[in-house]
Amino acid sequence: MTRGVLLDLAGVIYDGETAIPGGVDAVARLRQAGLAVRFVSNTTRSSKQTVLQHLEALGLTVTKADVFTPAHAAREWLLRNGRAPYLLVHPGLEPDFFELPVRDKRAVVVGDAGEAFTYTVLNDAFRELNAGAELLALATNRAFRDADGALSLDAGPFVTALEYASLKRATVLGKPSPTFFLSALASMNCPPDQAIMVGDDAEADIAGALRAGISSALLVRTGKYQQGDERRFDPRPTATFADLAAAADWIIARRD
Template sequence: MNQIKGLLFDIGGVLYTGTSVIKGAPATIAALQKQFPVRFLTNTTRRLPEAMLKKLTGFGFAVKEEELFTALSATKAFLTEKNAAALTVMTDEASSYFDDFISETPEYVVVGDAFTNFDYAHLNKAFRALNRGAGLVAAAKNRYFQDDDGALSMDAGGFIAALEFAGETSAKIIGKPSETFFHLAVASMGLKPDEVLMIGDDIESDIKGAQDAGLMTALVKTGKFQQRDLERGIVPDLLLEDVNALLLHV
């Protein structure tokens, strides 16, 4: 690990689980921030980036706005670049983040973790927009996440797959495991992918996604990690009991 010059951290499941911080994680991250440039990546799409910063600060982490890369902010950047109108299937809070783009004649249907808004009315409205020619954008396409009660809950992936099937289309994924998403975070540190270590709890979006983008990876056994993840043919460079164990390797 001597070639490591920068660190990317997934947030939920790595720094905290549910409503509880990983014991010792704030001190570990603070120590690592003295040694390396650090960025924090999240596919969380129910809450706004500002809410994520507030939550991390409340847990005792010192995270600057420019160090946080969220699927929502990357999606907004995509729509801004395209100067495109959108129809969102998200929570009301997350949808408000895209108020400047909302249109009844969208160029893109944008889907995040809509929670209780994943109902027939919202999904069918999205389907009809796709049927009229709109493109499908997935802010993130995770299968599941660890909920506040400690159990796994469905994420947006299954609902996005339903829209892909009904709309006979494929979604453009903006957040992890998009190579572009990882490379934006890496470039912000002035580094190359093979100089950066990604630390996550999701074997697919964190580990395989980062590997495909040319990064080294560390999988933590907290959050959504399950023992069966190690049987999927995806091999991280490091396997850690929790984020604190990273101090022994860098």
């Protein structure tokens, strides 16, 4: 029995500013079938409010409770652990870290900083780590589909560089962290063995969800998907579909 569905956003619901055909309707059909839906995104270039506004502009009815992002998880971690952030993130994400308490202890927070990934800022982050800061990775994705249609470096390679230099292991807050998936499921009171994940990233979305105990993980051939991804990482997808619309058909047909 399936009770809940987790959906990635970029590459599944939309590409850039454009909705992927059939995606918005697929979300509506999943909800009409009585399935709880949450959106789990590794976006680290846009604040949660910006993500919500984007989804609403595409015609989706969403609330803050429906959307899970690594920045929100990082903010909670910082408050819980009494650390102030040293931000190595995109300017568009900075609002999610406003008004945090001033602390003596720090944590380097790494997201997809884009053009801000310069030697100077990476070296400053390294020095923070060397001085005792913790290392938080909002995500460890290798690449993302950029506005020009080609793949570009995501945050993962830079997190790995800082780990190597500082001899510290990053705490990963977004996908593929099991905690990230499980907190989204907990919000809809859905056990992992009654949930399905749909994403375009065979490593973070699919293998990550299956390692977290989610019963099925469906890979879609949109967004960052590249030929052969379904065989590139283990565990492999439960099934692979052309897009979210086709995946939703499969989910609804098997929900009982």
